[in-house]
Amino acid sequence: xxxxxLAGGVGAARFLQxxxxxxxxxxxxVIGNTxxxxxxxxxxxxxxxxxxxxxxxxxxNAEQGWGRSDETFTxxxxxxxxxxxxxxxGLGDRDLATHIVRSKLLAEGRPLSEITxxxxxxxxxxxxxxxMTDDRVQTEVTIEADGAERTVHFQEWxxxxxxxxxxxxxxxxxxxxxxxxxxxxxxxAAADFVLLPPSNPVVSIGVILAVPGIAEAVSAxxxxxxxxxxxxxxxxGMADAxxxxxxxxxxxxxxxxxxxPGLLDGWxxxxxxxxxxDAPELAGIEVRxxxxxxxxxxxxxxxxxxxxxxxxxxxx
Ligand code: FO1
Numbered sequence: 001x002x003x004x005x006l007a008g009g010v011g012a013a014r015f016l017q018x019x020x021x022x023x024x025x026x027x028x029x030v031i032g033n034t035x036x037x038x039x040x041x042x043x044x045x046x047x048x049x050x051x052x053x054x055x056x057x058x059x060x061n062a063e064q065g066w067g068r069s070d071e072t073f074t075x076x077x078x079x080x081x082x083x084x085x086x087x088x089x090g091l092g093d094r095d096l097a098t099h100i101v102r103s104k105l106l107a108e109g110r111p112l113s114e115i116t117x118x119x120x121x122x123x124x125x126x127x128x129x130x131x132m133t134d135d136r137v138q139t140e141v142t143i144e145a146d147g148a149e150r151t152v153h154f155q156e157w158x159x160x161x162x163x164x165x166x167x168x169x170x171x172x173x174x175x176x177x178x179x180x181x182x183x184x185x186x187x188x189a190a191a192d193f194v195l196l197p198p199s200n201p202v203v204s205i206g207v208i209l210a211v212p213g214i215a216e217a218v219s220a221x222x223x224x225x226x227x228x229x230x231x232x233x234x235x236x237g238m239a240d241a242x243x244x245x246x247x248x249x250x251x252x253x254x255x256x257x258x259x260x261p262g263l264l265d266g267w268x269x270x271x272x273x274x275x276x277x278d279a280p281e282l283a284g285i286e287v288r289x290x291x292x293x294x295x296x297x298x299x300x301x302x303x304x305x306x307x308x309x310x311x312x313x314x315x316x
Contacts, residue, residue, distance in 0.1 A: 001023065001025070001026045001027070001192050002026065002027045002028075002029070002187075002190050002191045002192050003019070003023070003026050003027070003028050003029070003191055003192065003193060003194075003195060003308070003311075004028075004029050004030075004031065004187050004188045004191035004193075004194045004195070004218075004221075005019070005028060005029070005030050005031065005127075005194070005195045005196075005197060006031050006033075006132075006194065006195075006196055006197075006199070006204075006205050006208045006209070006214075006218070007030045007031065007032050007033065007048065007052055007197060007199060007204070008033050008048050008197070008199030008200050008203070008204025008205065009033075009036070009047060009048040009051040009052070009065070009066060009199070009204070010051055010055075010065035010066060010236060010237070011197055011198040011199050011200075011228055011235065011236060011237070011294075012030075012032075012048070012051075012052060012197040012198075012199045012204070013051050013052045013054075013055035013056065013060070013065070014055065014065075014294045014297075014300050015195075015197035015198060015226065015294065015300060015303065015304060016028070016030060016052060016055070016056060016127060016197065016304075017055060017056060017297055017300055017301075018294065018297065018299075018300025018301040018302070018303055018304035018305075019195070019301075019304035019307075019308070020056065020126050020127065021297065021300075021301040021304070022301045022302075022304040022305040022308065023304070023305075023308060027128070028126075028127040028128070029127065029128045029130060029183070029187035029191070030052055030127045030128065030129045030130065031130050031131075031132050031184050031187070031188075031208060031214070032046075032048050032049045032052055032116075032129060032130065032131055032132060032208075033048045033132060033199075033203075033204045033205075033207050033208050034046055034048065034049065034112065034131045034132055034133060034137060035137050035138060035139035035154065035172050035175070035203065035204075035207035035208075036048050036139060036154055036155060036158075036203070036204075037137075037138070038089070038138075038153055038154075038155045040086065040089055040091060040099075041079065041084070041091075042103065043091075043096070043099040043100060043102075043103045044099060044102050044103045044106055045089075045091070045099050046102065046112070046116075046131070047066060047155075048204065049116055049129060049131060050066075050095070050098060051065070051066045052125065052127075052129055053116075053119060053120060053123045053125055053129060054066075054067075054068060054069075054123065055125075056123070056125030056126055056127060057120075057122075057123025057124060057125045058123075059094075059123060065236070067090065067092055067095055068092055068094040068095045070094070071092035071093065071094055071095065072092060072093045072094075073090065073091075073092050073093065074093055075091070075093050075096055076090070076091055076092070076093075086156075086160070088156075088159055088160040089155060089159055089160075098119060101115075101118075101119065102115050102119065105118065111134040111181070111182075112131045112133075112134045112181070113130055113131055113134050113181040113182055113183065116129055116130065116131055117129075128183075128187070130181050130183050130184055130187065131181050132178075132180065132181060132184065132207075132208045132211050132214065133178040133179060133180055133181050133184075133211050134179075134181045134182075135174065135177070135178035135179060136174050136178075137172050137173065137174040137175045137178050137207065137210075137211065138153065138154070138172075138173045138174060139153075139154035139170065139171070139172050139173070139203050139207055140152070140153065140154065140170070140171045140172075140173045141153075141154055141156075141157040141167045141169070141170050141171075141245075142167065142168045142169040142170075142171070143157065143161075143165045143166065143167060143168060144165075144166070144168060145165070149168065151171075154170075154203060158238070162238070163238035163241040163242070164241075166241070166244065166245070167241060167242065167244070167245035168245065169245065170202055170203060170242060170245045170246065172206075172207040172210045175207065175210040175211055175212075176210075176212065178211045178212070179211070179212070179213070180211055180212075180213050180214055180217075184214065184217075185213055185214070185217050188214070188217040188218055188221060189217060189220075191221060192222075192311075192315065193221055193222040193223065193224065193311035193312075193314075193315055194218050194221045194222070194223045194224075195223075195224055195225070195226075195304075195307050195308075195311065196223065196224070196225035196226065196259075196264075197226055198226045198227060198228035198235055198292070198294075199228060200228060200234075200237060200239045200242055201228065201239065201242075201243065201248075201255050201258060201259070202239070202242035202243060202245065202246055202248075203242050205259075206246075209263075215263065218263060219262055219263050222265050222266075222311055222314045222315040223263055223264050223265050223266070223311075224264075224265060224266035224267070224268070224307050224310045224311040224314065225256065225259060225264055225266070225267050225268070226268045226292065226303060226307055227252040227255060227256070227267065227268060227269045227270065227273065227276075227292060228255070229250055229251060229252045229255055229273075230252070230270040230272055230273065230292055230293070231270065231272040231273065232250055232251055233250065234250065235292070235293065235294075243255070243258075246258075251273070251276075252267075252269040252270065252273040252276050253269075253273070253275070253276040253279045253281065253282060256269075256276065256282050256285055256287070257279075257281045257282060261282075261283065261284030261285050264285050265285065265286060265311075265314040266285065266286045266287075266288070266307075266310040266311060266313070266314045267282065267285050267286070267287045267288075268287075268288055268289075268290060268292060268303070268306060268307055268310060269287060269288070269289050269292070270289065270290070270291060270292040270293070271289050271290060271291055273289065274289035276289070277289055286310065286313065286314050288306070288310055290303070290306055291303075
């Protein structure tokens, strides 16, 4: 079985851990969001790709969900002593090695897709991990500051401002002229079905789908998503702040309606949201309710198995 998965960071990584356990023989291709990528201290940081790679490769800080296990922050502290910032983005010493390798190879002219494969040679995540594009796409957030509009990098809004300042607009800058990375469209076309993990519908899945060609390729397949919203709140992260920026209510039903029946064939919601099963606005989408909290790897595997089961049903 071949499965393509569009992935953000922590939620996707935990879901993928479950999927790998539930379907050990499946060929899984993960198409990762790179709109969150940021250049810091001259280094290219790819938070979502790294979160998936470290989680599946056994090197994640499991409690936090991002960054390396057994991490120290000596370099960041030294940089702060030099007055060189930003100090608000917690780049650890072990993690920095990944960004140094990636940046060195990028400077040599290698594409991000090739570099990601090289990094995965070390981590062996058990899936094929592809960036959505080798081109530069940067998610930008327009906020209001002192009565004027200001546009900041997604990470500044998310990490420094804790998404507490309302976003007027969220823009995947550069997406319109980006091309899918080599292998992305082929993996989607070859997949038996596509899964959308409980990732942020706006800044993770939405940004991947904004790369020309990807939404069309995905729509041609059976697609099953797992709701990132349970009982009117994001399972983790601040997806509610992102949904507010695009005028979508923070409910499992509204997120599925936002994707729409043209993209989505099946939708898993939590039992708390079981009214979505019969919601008239989700006509054309097969909705199933089951417990969706991925609090242990075993529960993540159960959810992944349920997503695969639904995907098989809607593929028929
Ligand atoms: N998230 C934070 O909330 N604070 C941090 O200092 C932080 C550092 C960081 C470093 C490397 C990395 O790969 C991820 C990091 N994240 C941090 C997570 C990241 O900002 C976001 O959660 C994702 O980009 C959203 O998927």
